[in-house]
Amino acid sequence: MFARANKSIELINKFLNCVDQSLLLFKDGVKNYLYRDQGNFASNLRSLANSEMESDVLRREIENTLYTQSLMPQLRGDIMRLLEEMDNLIDQAKKNLFQFDVEMPNIPAELIPDMIKLTQISTSAAESVIPAAKSYFSEPANVSEKIHRVYFFEKETDLLADVIRRKIFREMPELKLSEKFHLRYFTLHIENISDIAEKVADLLTIMAIKRTV
Amino acid sequence: MEFVFFITSGLFLGWSLGANDAANIFGTAVGTRMVRFRTAALIGSVFVILGAMMQGSGTTRTLSQLGSIDTLGGAFTAALCSAIVVTVMTWKKLPVSTGQAIVGAIIGWSFFTSTPVDFSVLTKIVGSWVTGPILGAFFSALLYLLMRRIIRRTSIHVIKLDIYIRLALIITGAFGAYSLGANNIANVMGVFVNSISLTVHFGKFTFSTIQLLFFLGGISIALGIATYSKKVMETVGNGVLSLTPETAIVVVLSQALVLFLFSSTSLYNFLSHLGLPPIPLVPVSSTQVVVGALIGIGFVRGVQEIRFEMLGQIALGWLLTPVLSGFLTFLTLFFMQNVFDVAVSGHERINSGTDLTPKIQNIIHLPANTDRLLTIAAIGIFLLSALVLLLHYRRNRLKMAANEKKLAEQIQYTDYQKALSEIELNNIRMENTSMAEHLEEKRKELVTFALNIGEMKQFLEVLSDSIEAADQEQNLQRKHELLHAELVRIRQKMSFTHEVEHIYKQAEQIHSDFVSRLSLRFPDLTEHERRLMVLLRNGFSSKEISPILNISPKSVEINRYRLRKKLNLRKDENLTQFINAI
Numbered sequence: 001m002f003a004r005a006n007k008s009i010e011l012i013n014k015f016l017n018c019v020d021q022s023l024l025l026f027k028d029g030v031k032n033y034l035y036r037d038q039g040n041f042a043s044n045l046r047s048l049a050n051s052e053m054e055s056d057v058l059r060r061e062i063e064n065t066l067y068t069q070s071l072m073p074q075l076r077g078d079i080m081r082l083l084e085e086m087d088n089l090i091d092q093a094k095k096n097l098f099q100f101d102v103e104m105p106n107i108p109a110e111l112i113p114d115m116i117k118l119t120q121i122s123t124s125a126a127e128s129v130i131p132a133a134k135s136y137f138s139e140p141a142n143v144s145e146k147i148h149r150v151y152f153f154e155k156e157t158d159l160l161a162d163v164i165r166r167k168i169f170r171e172m173p174e175l176k177l178s179e180k181f182h183l184r185y186f187t188l189h190i191e192n193i194s195d196i197a198e199k200v201a202d203l204l205t206i207m208a209i210k211r212t213v
Numbered sequence: 214m215e216f217v218f219f220i221t222s223g224l225f226l227g228w229s230l231g232a233n234d235a236a237n238i239f240g241t242a243v244g245t246r247m248v249r250f251r252t253a254a255l256i257g258s259v260f261v262i263l264g265a266m267m268q269g270s271g272t273t274r275t276l277s278q279l280g281s282i283d284t285l286g287g288a289f290t291a292a293l294c295s296a297i298v299v300t301v302m303t304w305k306k307l308p309v310s311t312g313q314a315i316v317g318a319i320i321g322w323s324f325f326t327s328t329p330v331d332f333s334v335l336t337k338i339v340g341s342w343v344t345g346p347i348l349g350a351f352f353s354a355l356l357y358l359l360m361r362r363i364i365r366r367t368s369i370h371v372i373k374l375d376i377y378i379r380l381a382l383i384i385t386g387a388f389g390a391y392s393l394g395a396n397n398i399a400n401v402m403g404v405f406v407n408s409i410s411l412t413v414h415f416g417k418f419t420f421s422t423i424q425l426l427f428f429l430g431g432i433s434i435a436l437g438i439a440t441y442s443k444k445v446m447e448t449v450g451n452g453v454l455s456l457t458p459e460t461a462i463v464v465v466l467s468q469a470l471v472l473f474l475f476s477s478t479s480l481y482n483f484l485s486h487l488g489l490p491p492i493p494l495v496p497v498s499s500t501q502v503v504v505g506a507l508i509g510i511g512f513v514r515g516v517q518e519i520r521f522e523m524l525g526q527i528a529l530g531w532l533l534t535p536v537l538s539g540f541l542t543f544l545t546l547f548f549m550q551n552v553f554d555v556a557v558s559g560h561e562r563i564n565s566g567t568d569l570t571p572k573i574q575n576i577i578h579l580p581a582n583t584d585r586l587l588t589i590a591a592i593g594i595f596l597l598s599a600l601v602l603l604l605h606y607r608r609n610r611l612k613m614a615a616n617e618k619k620l621a622e623q624i625q626y627t628d629y630q631k632a633l634s635e636i637e638l639n640n641i642r643m644e645n646t647s648m649a650e651h652l653e654e655k656r657k658e659l660v661t662f663a664l665n666i667g668e669m670k671q672f673l674e675v676l677s678d679s680i681e682a683a684d685q686e687q688n689l690q691r692k693h694e695l696l697h698a699e700l701v702r703i704r705q706k707m708s709f710t711h712e713v714e715h716i717y718k719q720a721e722q723i724h725s726d727f728v729s730r731l732s733l734r735f736p737d738l739t740e741h742e743r744r745l746m747v748l749l750r751n752g753f754s755s756k757e758i759s760p761i762l763n764i765s766p767k768s769v770e771i772n773r774y775r776l777r778k779k780l781n782l783r784k785d786e787n788l789t790q791f792i793n794a795i
Contacts, residue, residue: 005376035647073246074457074458075375117636117637
């Protein structure tokens with residue numbers, strides 16, 4: 001019984017590490033795209049795709065273990081939902097990076113620092129979800145204090161994305177309208193990551209309340 | 214045969230008890246699928262029988278002291294009426310306790326047969342109805358605090374915790390079933406103990422009346438668990454036990470402890486031996502102890518969590534169950550005796566038309582000393598004070614926790630600001646690095662440019678000296694030769710070999726990844742073709758490329774055509790787009 005439990009714990013930890021790694025790859029990938037480092041960008045893209053595949057496999061394996069070995073009948077539904085939502089983070093990161101590769105948005109040099117900052121804050125929101133999720137499994141009482149970071153970074157992401165969009169539409173007359181639209185979509189794509197992180201945080205809050213003794 | 218028929222009402226009561234009260238023990242475990250019903254039923258059945266056989270005598274003795282029903286007809290009627298009251302009240306979803314029903318039935322029988330009721334025993338039993346839930350609340354509050362501390366301190370992973378909880382649910386369930394059997398067997402079989410006398414020989418073993426009755430009673434409870442409790446468990450007890458598995462452990466353990474304390478003869482003897490007031494051996498309602506335990510947990514978690522209507526439900530149960538059961542028993546005994554001609558008492562036949570008032574005065578013997586009552590009152594006041602103190606302590610703790618939370622929030626806010634500043638700092642560092650690289654590039658360009666100026670100046674000085682020398686030359690042939698030599702030197706200089714090399718180097722530096730990909734994809738390209746591709750990738754037109762390569766624009770076009778052939782491009786494909794896509 002304990003051997004099966006240890007295996008499940010190991011799988012969950014691997015999955016969380018996979019999410020963490022994917023977010024790092026995304027952050028690095030956007031930076032490389034913006035600084036036109038094609039070689040490293042392509043390598044980030046490949047690694048992120050692999051990481052996404054690995055996380056899917058891990059998630060299915062965890063689901064299988066929890067259901068076939070009837071572990072945590074009361075909590076497994078919630079836990080699987082949590083892992084699915086976290087998997088959405090990786091999916092979104094991969095989708096975003098592929099969109100950079102396919103659509104090759106023309107990002108003006110004066111927007112590069114803002115875009116990098118937006119990516120960093122948005123991924124910080126997602127990265128803050130990981131310790132909160134880890135805490136849910138062993139110290140549910142501490143989840144709420146870790147989750148505050150997610151909400152804070154999500155709010156900051158929204159503010160910065162708004163600033164960037166205003167800059168694009170009001171202060172850059174040299175850009176074509178189509179380019180402005182294109183850039184707006186890319187701020188939205190990056191912003192999406194922190195929105196998903198917020199969803200995970202909401203779910204974690206409820207789950208932690210359910211588990212608090 | 215007569216014995217078998219009369220005992221059926223007791224067995225029915227046992228079945229009903231098993232079906233309903235097993236949910237108090239394994240309800241949450243089975244309802245949440247932490248423990249399979251088959252496992253729960255097996256453990257519950259075995260331990261209920263063990264509890265009944267090993268520790269059921271104490272409570273039975275107390276119950277028979279209350280009213281010693283001495284005929285099978287009387288015992289049958291009392292058990293049947295209790296069972297009917299329990300079944301009807303359960304069906305109507307009213308709070309009910311088998312113990313209270315049987316006590317009501319015994320008092321009903323005592324009234325009917327004019328047998329005296331021992332008031333001190335009645336006080337003991339009624340007192341336990343109050344102290345049972347209070348003790349349950351006390352134990353559960355303590356155990357809950359202890360378990361919460363253990364879980365929070367040890368930080369066990371939820372999956373491992375799940376296993377520990379399963380094991381704890383099984384162990385506490387077994388203890389709960391044992392205590393239920395020990396404490397509640399008196400409700401089921403207590404009324405029959407004085408009405409029959411049997412000895413059964415089974416091989417080398419000989420079973421007395423009590424052993425036989427307890428065994429049959431235990432089996433009837435076990436049958437109730439096995440046949441009907443699944444339904445009750447799956448709807449999670451009586452609606453009272455919709456708990457988390459962690460809380461269920463505390464509730465079941467508290468209930469088991471209370472039931473055990475009220476049925477342990479050894480503890481009774483031990484406390485008597487020490488000169489302390491012993492805990493009375495009386496049957497206690499497991500459901501009411503569970504409600505008490507839930508209220509105890511509510512006190513720990515915060516007063517807002519307590520459902521005070523549950524207290525009202527207990528009080529209603531205390532009144533309604535014994536009154537209904539006693540009244541029904543009284544009426545049924547009348548019919549049993551006068552219609553079916555069944556003996557309901559060992560005394561002479563009772564005339565139903567007699568005035569009961571003087572008999573009632575004889576039945577209830579007031580206690581000789583009131584010391585015991587005072588002790589019970591003192592314990593009650595002590596427990597109440599303890600509860601008030603606990604609430605006060607809890608309120609203070611909540612206040613302190615709120616202050617700490619505010620402080621933690623402030624610290625967190627500072628942390629966030631720090632994290633944001635770090636991000637900004639990183640961005641600035643990154644920008645600085647990029648700008649430093651750019652600056653370095655520009656510096657190199659400047660150095661090259663300065664070197665070029667120097668070189669040019671030197672070249673032009675040499676040229677000027679040579680032309681001057683040629684101008685002064687008298688010999689025309691020689692003059693012509695000198696001028697021709699300078700012309701060749703100028704043409705050589707016009708090829709801009711160094712500058713072109715510099716342009717190539719810079720272009721390759723900008724597209725270093727492109728150059729490496731190009732070598733991998735098209736290893737057969739010549740140096741000249743590779744350079745042409747790099748220039749095209751940089752966005753140079755044929756016109757711009759011709760002076761760099763020192764060839765005519767026409768030749769550039771020819772080179773582009775050859776390159777297309779080598780790259781196997783179709784007519785509709787654009788060479789520049791193809792290069793950009795590599």
